[in-house]
Amino acid sequence: MHELGLMTGVLDAVTQSAVEAGATKVLKVTLSVGEMTEAIEDCLTFAYEALTEENTLFSGSELEIHMVKPRSRCLDCGLEFDHDRFHVTCPQCGSPATQLIAGRDLRIDSIEVDIPDDADPAPAKGAPAAECA
Numbered sequence: 001m002h003e004l005g006l007m008t009g010v011l012d013a014v015t016q017s018a019v020e021a022g023a024t025k026v027l028k029v030t031l032s033v034g035e036m037t038e039a040i041e042d043c044l045t046f047a048y049e050a051l052t053e054e055n056t057l058f059s060g061s062e063l064e065i066h067m068v069k070p071r072s073r074c075l076d077c078g079l080e081f082d083h084d085r086f087h088v089t090c091p092q093c094g095s096p097a098t099q100l101i102a103g104r105d106l107r108i109d110s111i112e113v114d115i116p117d118d119a120d121p122a123p124a125k126g127a128p129a130a131e132c133a
């Protein structure tokens with residue numbers, strides 16, 4: 001499945017960021033997914049759940065996906081326009097010479113993580129009770 005490969009890459013990147021930040025838990029991942037990637041939202045969600053099922057870093061986390069419509073710029077008149085995956089012709093001058101400027105990639109918009117406050121534990125004060133007797 002195409003989405004499984006995409007999501008594997010996303011999770012690798014998210015895991016790396018989370019670990020670097022000292023996080024113990026990923027709470028939420030927000031993605032922007034271009035329609036030109038041909039990824040299907042439901043399949044991405046399914047892949048995310050399948051891949052994170054046994055990963056405690058992601059347990060209880062949420063995935064939010066924003067689908068991004070393809071957008072191109074006309075090389076003849078310079079107009080930027082949204083279109084679907086199959087019709088890429090300038091609506092203003094009819095030119096087929098266009099350049100895709102959005103909607104072809106998958107981007108991680110944000111990652112919410114839980115970073116424990118006690119990452120740097122304060123030294124214990126005083127002698128342990130057992131030595132006070």
Ligand SMILES: [Zn+2]
Nearest residue numbers: 074077090093
């Ligand atoms: Zn044009």
